Amino acid sequence: MKALRHPALGRGFARGWLGAGYLFLYLPIVALVVFSFSDSSIPNSWGGFTLRWYRALAQDNEIVHGLWLSLRIAFFTACGSVLLGTLAAFALVKYRRFAGRTLFTGMVNAPLVMPEVIIGLSLLLMLVSVQKALGVPERGLLTIWLGHLLLGMAYATVVVRARLQDLNPQLEEAAMDLGARPWTVFCLVTLPMIAQALLSAWLLTFTLSLDDVVLSAFLSGPGATTLPLVIFSRARLGLNPSVNAVATLIVLVVAVFTVCASLAIARAERRRQREIAQATTPPRRIR
Amino acid sequence: MKSCSFKRLRLRGRSVVIAAPYAWLLVFFVLPFLIVLKISVSEMQGVGFTDLITLKDGLLQLSLRLGNYPALLQDDLYLRSYLSSIRYAAMTTALCLLLGYPFAYFMARARSTLQPALLMLVMLPFWTSFLLRVYAWKGLLSDQGWVAGLLGLIGMDPLLLATGLITSPGKYMNTPFSLVLGMVYTYLPFMILPLYAHLSRLDLRLLEAAADLGATPWAGFWRVTVPLSRPGIVAGAMLVFIPCIGEFVIPELLGGPQTLMIGRVLWDEFFSNNDWPMASTVAVAMILLILVPLALFNRAQAQQEAGR
Numbered sequence: 001m002k003a004l005r006h007p008a009l010g011r012g013f014a015r016g017w018l019g020a021g022y023l024f025l026y027l028p029i030v031a032l033v034v035f036s037f038s039d040s041s042i043p044n045s046w047g048g049f050t051l052r053w054y055r056a057l058a059q060d061n062e063i064v065h066g067l068w069l070s071l072r073i074a075f076f077t078a079c080g081s082v083l084l085g086t087l088a089a090f091a092l093v094k095y096r097r098f099a100g101r102t103l104f105t106g107m108v109n110a111p112l113v114m115p116e117v118i119i120g121l122s123l124l125l126m127l128v129s130v131q132k133a134l135g136v137p138e139r140g141l142l143t144i145w146l147g148h149l150l151l152g153m154a155y156a157t158v159v160v161r162a163r164l165q166d167l168n169p170q171l172e173e174a175a176m177d178l179g180a181r182p183w184t185v186f187c188l189v190t191l192p193m194i195a196q197a198l199l200s201a202w203l204l205t206f207t208l209s210l211d212d213v214v215l216s217a218f219l220s221g222p223g224a225t226t227l228p229l230v231i232f233s234r235a236r237l238g239l240n241p242s243v244n245a246v247a248t249l250i251v252l253v254v255a256v257f258t259v260c261a262s263l264a265i266a267r268a269e270r271r272r273q274r275e276i277a278q279a280t281t282p283p284r285r286i287r
Numbered sequence: 288m289k290s291c292s293f294k295r296l297r298l299r300g301r302s303v304v305i306a307a308p309y310a311w312l313l314v315f316f317v318l319p320f321l322i323v324l325k326i327s328v329s330e331m332q333g334v335g336f337t338d339l340i341t342l343k344d345g346l347l348q349l350s351l352r353l354g355n356y357p358a359l360l361q362d363d364l365y366l367r368s369y370l371s372s373i374r375y376a377a378m379t380t381a382l383c384l385l386l387g388y389p390f391a392y393f394m395a396r397a398r399s400t401l402q403p404a405l406l407m408l409v410m411l412p413f414w415t416s417f418l419l420r421v422y423a424w425k426g427l428l429s430d431q432g433w434v435a436g437l438l439g440l441i442g443m444d445p446l447l448l449a450t451g452l453i454t455s456p457g458k459y460m461n462t463p464f465s466l467v468l469g470m471v472y473t474y475l476p477f478m479i480l481p482l483y484a485h486l487s488r489l490d491l492r493l494l495e496a497a498a499d500l501g502a503t504p505w506a507g508f509w510r511v512t513v514p515l516s517r518p519g520i521v522a523g524a525m526l527v528f529i530p531c532i533g534e535f536v537i538p539e540l541l542g543g544p545q546t547l548m549i550g551r552v553l554w555d556e557f558f559s560n561n562d563w564p565m566a567s568t569v570a571v572a573m574i575l576l577i578l579v580p581l582a583l584f585n586r587a588q589a590q591q592e593a594g595r
Binding site (some may be wrong): 014015017018021022024025026027028029031032035045084085087088090091094095098100104107108110111113114115116117118119121122123125126129146149150153182183203204207210211213214218228231232235236239243246247250251254255258262 | 300301303304305307308309311312313315316317318319320322323326386389390393394396397405407408409411412413414415416417418419420421422423424425426427429431433434472475476525526529530532533534535536539540550553554557563566567570573574577581
């Protein structure tokens with residue numbers, strides 16, 4: 001069995017390939033962090049340690065406002081995406097047949113592969129038509145949220161759907177046999193079992209929204225500039241050390257958050273598995 | 288009686304669960320496309336477009352302006368950018384497969400206690416900003432950057448010059464090379480994850496059987512492992528190829544002016560020229576372009592599910 005692990009290729013080669021791959025994936029992140037502390041007016045060249053880009057950041061109104069707007073949109077996007085995504089995932093997993101299921105599946109998955117320029121353009125053109133007729137909505141937080149929600153919902157559906165498919169339906173059936181109403185079953189049995197996936201979906205759609213450029217650019221109006229739009233317009237002009245500082249802060253917050261969340265999720269999952277194992281082990285027979 | 292109301296409750300719950308996301312997607316995903324389709328057959332009128340249906344002298348008038356579609360074929364800017372989008376996307380997909388397949392393979396064959404950590408490390412970049420990671424390459428590839436220096440040291444220039452990815456030695460930023468590098472970097476995890484999913488589920492006893500029947504490890508790899516991981520290859524290739532076609536942010540930040548991508552053309556048509564009908568026409572053509580690989584992909588998946 002062991003000999004089969006790396007046919008014809010040495011173990012060292014495998015390690016080297018993996019190492020180089022991870023280096024490739026993490027190099028830009030490391031570079032952002034390192035150069036955010038570099039005291040040099042030419043970005044990406046080392047000029048001694050400094051914190052001045054961070055100090056400049058606090059006074060940078062455009063960035064502060066952009067961050068606040070982005071955080072609000074990301075929060076609403078994550079909540080809405082998890083809600084709609086969970087409903088869609090339930091529809092896909094629990095109800096094998098209903099009218100227009102093929103269309104539904106297609107619509108749920110399409111935003112994942114559809115280029116964002118098309119989603120942004122089409123949503124904007126519709127909103128413009130609606131605005132022509134009704135006078136609302138003004139472009140801004142609400143319209144950006146609608147766009148992000150469309151994308152976020154698709155991602156949330158994938159995450160929740162994967163979890164629902166792995167679920168043991170016997171647990172729900174057992175609860176129903178014991179007389180629980182569907183709503184009770186959902187709250188007491190299903191929800192705790194998919195809570196981990198819901199949290200993952202929430203975090204994923206939150207970061208997705210916090211990062212989005214294209215949809216935000218199409219759907220934002222005057223005065224509604226999200227943080228990625230600020231960063232993007234500065235990055236387009238050239239390199240900007242303050243962007244490195246923002247980046248480092250974002251990477252730091254996200255990394256701490258992700259690691260804590262995944263540790264908590266892993267622990268909760270282990271506890272659940274243990275409880276399920278205990279509950280489903282048949283009691284020892286008395287001799 | 289009780290069971291009757293119980294059933295009704297379940298049915299009502301069911302229809303809400305299906306109807307809410309269904310209606311939402313119809314209104315915010317399908318309807319906008321129909322509007323794009325409609326605007327693509329209208330003409331520019333100020334900052335806007337002509338109406339498709341007008342009421343004139345008490346008669347409904349339908350005005351289809353199909354002029355945008357021939358224009359799409361006549362102006363070679365559109366055609367060239369479609370073709371170069373396909374070329375860059377194909378190049379990116381091939382490179383991702385070349386780099387990602389061994390990566391996923393070695394991950395799947397690593398010690399099983401190590402695998403969750405290895406997987407987590409591939410997923411982690413998803414959680415950090417895509418925009419910022421692409422921006423970082425701008426610095427790394429600039430003339431004073433680390434990677435530019437490294438590339439010069441290991442003598443990559445002749446190869447890159449020969450393939451036309453760069454035009455002058457030592458200049459990497461704003462070339463087709465930096466564009467493809469940025470896209471490979473961004474989409475590599477999308478290739479690795481489905482490949483890993485298939486390779487880690489591979490039944491190693493099949494390889495053992497192949498070896499027992501006299502297959503060399505290489506033969507076993509090519510005739511057992513690769514065919515069995517084909518669904519992963521197809522899924523990964525689609526997840527890389529399709530979004531690359533319409534990519535906007537990476538070409539804008541890393542591509543420079545000489546790299547043509549259709550996503551950028553659409554953007555310029557809309558934001559710079561304010562030509563909404565033409566932007567819509569480009570979008571419709573782009574959807575048609577994507578539908579072909581998407582249909583192939585769906586068929587492959589349906590076949591796979593049917594085969595199981």
